[in-house]
Amino acid sequence: MNPHRIFSPALTRWLIALMFLSLAASRAGAENTGDFVSPHTGIGFVRLAGGCYLMGSENGFDFERPVHEVCVRPFLIGRTEVTQKQWMTVMDENPSKFTGPDRPVDRVSFLDAEAFIRKLNALEGTTLYRLPTEAEWEYAARAGTTTEYYWGDAMDNDYVWYYGTSQFQTHPVGGKKPNRFGLYDMLGNVWEWVSDWFSTDYYRVSPKDNPQGPAQGKFRTRRGGSSANLVSHVRSATRYRGPPEKRHHILGLRLARSEPAPQ
Numbered sequence: 001m002n003p004h005r006i007f008s009p010a011l012t013r014w015l016i017a018l019m020f021l022s023l024a025a026s027r028a029g030a031e032n033t034g035d036f037v038s039p040h041t042g043i044g045f046v047r048l049a050g051g052c053y054l055m056g057s058e059n060g061f062d063f064e065r066p067v068h069e070v071c072v073r074p075f076l077i078g079r080t081e082v083t084q085k086q087w088m089t090v091m092d093e094n095p096s097k098f099t100g101p102d103r104p105v106d107r108v109s110f111l112d113a114e115a116f117i118r119k120l121n122a123l124e125g126t127t128l129y130r131l132p133t134e135a136e137w138e139y140a141a142r143a144g145t146t147t148e149y150y151w152g153d154a155m156d157n158d159y160v161w162y163y164g165t166s167q168f169q170t171h172p173v174g175g176k177k178p179n180r181f182g183l184y185d186m187l188g189n190v191w192e193w194v195s196d197w198f199s200t201d202y203y204r205v206s207p208k209d210n211p212q213g214p215a216q217g218k219f220r221t222r223r224g225g226s227s228a229n230l231v232s233h234v235r236s237a238t239r240y241r242g243p244p245e246k247r248h249h250i251l252g253l254r255l256a257r258s259e260p261a262p263q
Contacts, residue, residue, distance in 0.1 A: 045078055137192065
């Protein structure tokens with residue numbers, strides 16, 4: 001026996017692997033600090049610690065520029081897009097073209113999303129449910145990455161329902177791999193409304209801390225792309241616009257929830 005060898009090679013490899021897993025878990029815990037479930041709808045939320053990141057892209061459309069540093073406060077965001085089953089616990093009818101209880105609700109306008117949120121807040125006696133801001137949405141989608149997609153710089157069909165994988169329809173949420181925050185379908189399936197008005201040059205004047213978007217506008221912003229879009233529209237930085245009243249089978253929503261004020 002070698003008196004200088006404390007551990008066998010196999011045990012050493014196991015200990016190194018355990019160390020890296022522990023490090024990864026601690027980093028994830030710094031971002032995902034707990035979960036919350038809506039008691040009325042069953043919508044699951046991931047609590048994010050907030051922080052600063054680089055928003056936008058120099059490789060996409062002009063209105064994704066310039067890349068700029070943004071900081072967001074702690075908030076919660078839906079683990080998945082709102083499903084048709086969850087929508088129907090609050091609203092009287094299912095507007096979706098592609099029906100199925102676990103598919104994302106579609107044909108939802110920005111105004112419809114706001115109506116859903118008002119009713120849900122009333123049902124649960126709170127004012128905390130809302131749409132995410134555009135800055136919160138991209139922070140959640142990137143999950144600490146700086147690449148074109150939240151898994152890297154090349155398309156990977158294991159992560160996203162888009163033109164190349166969807167057969168031109170939506171799919172049940174959670175069927176693809178999540179990002180590092182444990183969020184599913186942040187790219188593809190349906191576009192997700194955010195709370196901001198849309199402006200092509202907002203990134204040039206955006207404040208650094210918790211930006212809320214322009215004070216007014218004609219169009220609302222949507223993020224993430226859909227099952228009908230090409231790869232150019234399902235990147236972490238992709239942003240687009242639509243009239244607040246517009247309904248289409250590529251439009252849905254994901255909820256955010258504000259942290260309650262300290263008692």
